[in-house]
Structure formats: structure tokens, C-alpha cells
Amino acid sequence: MSRFVQPHIQAMQGYIPGEQPRGVGFIKLNTNENPFPPSPRVFEALTASIGDRLRLYPDPVATEFRKTAAALHGVEPDMILAGNGSDDLLTIITRAFVGPGDRAAFASPSYLLYSTLVSLQNGRTAVVPYGPGWSLDAGSFLGQGFKLAFLANPDSPSGTVQPRAWIAELAGRLDCPLVVDEAYADFADPDGHAIPLIADHPNVIVTRSFSKGYSLAGLRLGYAIARTEVVAELMKIKDSYNCDALSQAAGIAALRDQEHLAQNRARILATRRRLTDALRGMGYTVDESAANFVWATGGRPARETFTWLKERLVLVRLMSYPGFPEGLRITVGTDHEIDRLLELLREIP
Numbered sequence: 001m002s003r004f005v006q007p008h009i010q011a012m013q014g015y016i017p018g019e020q021p022r023g024v025g026f027i028k029l030n031t032n033e034n035p036f037p038p039s040p041r042v043f044e045a046l047t048a049s050i051g052d053r054l055r056l057y058p059d060p061v062a063t064e065f066r067k068t069a070a071a072l073h074g075v076e077p078d079m080i081l082a083g084n085g086s087d088d089l090l091t092i093i094t095r096a097f098v099g100p101g102d103r104a105a106f107a108s109p110s111y112l113l114y115s116t117l118v119s120l121q122n123g124r125t126a127v128v129p130y131g132p133g134w135s136l137d138a139g140s141f142l143g144q145g146f147k148l149a150f151l152a153n154p155d156s157p158s159g160t161v162q163p164r165a166w167i168a169e170l171a172g173r174l175d176c177p178l179v180v181d182e183a184y185a186d187f188a189d190p191d192g193h194a195i196p197l198i199a200d201h202p203n204v205i206v207t208r209s210f211s212k213g214y215s216l217a218g219l220r221l222g223y224a225i226a227r228t229e230v231v232a233e234l235m236k237i238k239d240s241y242n243c244d245a246l247s248q249a250a251g252i253a254a255l256r257d258q259e260h261l262a263q264n265r266a267r268i269l270a271t272r273r274r275l276t277d278a279l280r281g282m283g284y285t286v287d288e289s290a291a292n293f294v295w296a297t298g299g300r301p302a303r304e305t306f307t308w309l310k311e312r313l314v315l316v317r318l319m320s321y322p323g324f325p326e327g328l329r330i331t332v333g334t335d336h337e338i339d340r341l342l343e344l345l346r347e348i349p
């Protein structure tokens with residue numbers, strides 16, 4: 001039967017998510033989850049939502065959720081689109097703008113899903129490599145007839161950010177939509193957030209996640225912010241009920257508890273500092289990260305270190321990108337988890 005599958009899908013590789021180990025006892029520093037629990041208000045909202053109403057379909061357009069997110073960001077509710085994680089929003093956006101043969105651009109190293117999404121559309125990918133110091137040449141995104149451009153900001157795996165002024169310049173010169181994937185923005189300096197750019201740059205679409213800052217990776221919720229007319233088009237593409245009742249309720253509660261977010265953020269930033277300095281002290285090259293992970297290259301060979309750690313139940317992410325040294329992307333866990341990681345790294349014979 002598989003021969004009936006469209007040839008471009010047969011020819012492509014599926015996206016491989018980070019390992020989610022079945023066994024217990026792992027210190028899990030490989031998929032950038034938040035080590036702290038979500039807001040207690042999330043649990044209250046979830047409990048309150050479990051009842052007779054589960055018989056009924058959820059609000060298809062997440063009205064209350066959109067109002068809450070809009071109020072937080074100072075935009076109109078019509079500018080918000082809720083999604084089943086930001087991956088769902090990236091899928092919807094790619095389906096909207098990329099058709100067979102169209103070219104879509106993204107920086108590399110970055111989130112590998114962009115390439116998969118473009119390939120699913122039978123589109124063509126154009127890679128813009130990061131330069132020294134994780135700089136990007138805006139000119140490389142221009143004049144090539146791209147239908148869509150992606151920028152993860154902060155980027156993964158580097159954790160680095162492009163300044164808002166640079167993104168504004170790129171958006172102003174691009175002749176296509178620019179997706180600014182802000183899955184990790186909760187850990188970055190708010191002065192760099194791209195949402196204010198939408199007012200002057202109608203081609204900017206920002207995506208946000210609940211998986212990182214809000215500790216809700218298991219729930220699957222995210223949102224996009226864009227001009228009203230863009231959101232209206234994206235609405236046509238999404239699954240009718242792409243966000244279930246529980247995630248909508250939890251998302252509202254999480255957004256309303258900004259204090260909880262700020263507390264967890266402060267703890268993660270303090271541990272990020274300590275982890276960065278300790279790794280540098282061991283000879284690794286670690287760029288200043290604005291996310292909840294760090295990218296370590298140099299030092300001990302990455303592959304052997306990965307295996308050494310995994311055998312001792314500490315899971316980090318080994319990543320290789322063409323033209324760049326193999327490295328380890330390490331999620332900022334609790335202080336205790338990071339202490340164990342550092343202890344093992346010091347013990348490698």
C-alpha cells in the first residue's frame with residue numbers, strides 16, 4: 001500500500017522528536033522541558049474542567065483563551081490563533097504559505113521541524129547558515145522568491161537571539177511572511193520580543209509555546225499572533241477542534257499567573273548562569289543562552305560524552321548540523337539535576 005503514498009512523502013524522512021525514555025530514573029535534560037511544576041491555578045482549572053462538559057466539543061476558536069492571551073500582549077483577540085502546541089501552528093502556517101515547488105527559508109542550525117514541514121508541502125528548503133558569533137546575514141533571505149521564512153528566536157540549539165531591530169529590518173525587506181518562533185521567549189529579555197513589530201510589519205507572525213516557560217509540554221498548547229487578516233486565513237486551515245477543553249482552561253489559568261512564570265524563570269536563569277560558567281570552566285565553548293538550555297561544543301567529544309551520561313541515566317541531546325561541530329544541547333534542570341550532570345562530566349576518565 002505504501003506505494004500509493006505521494007512520492008514526495010515517500011522520499012522524505014519524518015521528523016524525529018527528542019527521546020522520551022520509558023524507563024524511570026532518568027535525569028531528563030534533552031527536550032527543554034521545565035523542571036518545575038506548572039502554576040497551582042492550572043491544576044485547579046483542570047480539575048474544574050473535568051465533569052459533564054467533557055461530553056461536549058470544546059470551543060472551536062478558543063474564545064476565552066484568545067481574550068486572555070490578547071489582554072496579556074496588548075493586542076486584539078482576533079490576532080490570536082490557539083494551537084495544539086506551537087508545532088501545530090507552524091504546520092498551519094506552512095500549509096498556508098508554501099505550495100509544491102515553493103521555496104521556504106530558515107537559518108541553520110535551528111529547529112529541524114521547519115525543513116520537515118516544507119517537505120510535507122512538497123516545497124523546497126533554503127538554508128541560511130549562521131555566521132561567526134551566531135550572526136545572520138539578512139541579505140541571504142532576500143531576492144530569492146521565498147514564500148515563507150522561519151526564525152527561531154531564541155534559536156535552538158544555540159540559545160542565542162537576534163535583536164529586535166535586526167528582525168524589524170529583515171521583516172521590512174522580506175517579500176514574504178516571517179515566522180518568529182518564540183517557543184523560548186519566556187526565558188529571554190522581553191526587549192527582544194517580536195510581538196510589537198506586528199504593528200508596523202504585517203508580514204510578521206509570532207508563535208508562542210506553553211511547553212517551556214509554563215511547564216505544560218504534556219498538554220500541547222501554543223498560540224500564534226499575527227494581523228487579523230492573517231489569522232482569519234489560518235483559521236480556515238486548522239483542525240476544527242485543534243485545542244481541547246482541558247488545554248484551553250489550563251492555558252487561561254497559566255497566562256493569568258504571570259508571577260509563577262516569573263518565579264520559575266528567575267530560578268532557571270540563575271541555574272543557566274551556573275551551568276554556563278561551570279561548562280566553560282571545563283573547557284567547553286558555551287554561548288550566552290537566552291533560553292532554558294545551553295549549547296556546549298568543544299571540550300570532550302560530544303558523542304562519547306552523550307553515551308557516558310546516558311549510561312549513568314542523565315539524558316542530554318546530541319546534535320549535529322552540517323558545517324558545525326557536533327555538540328550537546330543541555331536543558332537547564334533543577335540545581336540538583338545540574339549538580340549531578342556536572343559531577344558526571346568531571347568524572348569522565
Ligand SMILES: Cc1ncc(COP(=O)(O)O)c(C=O)c1O
Binds near residue numbers: 031
Ligand atoms: C524552536 C522550537 N519551536 C517550537 C517547538 C515546539 O514547541 P511545542 O511544544 O509548543 O509544540 C520547539 C520544541 O522543542 C522548539 O525547540
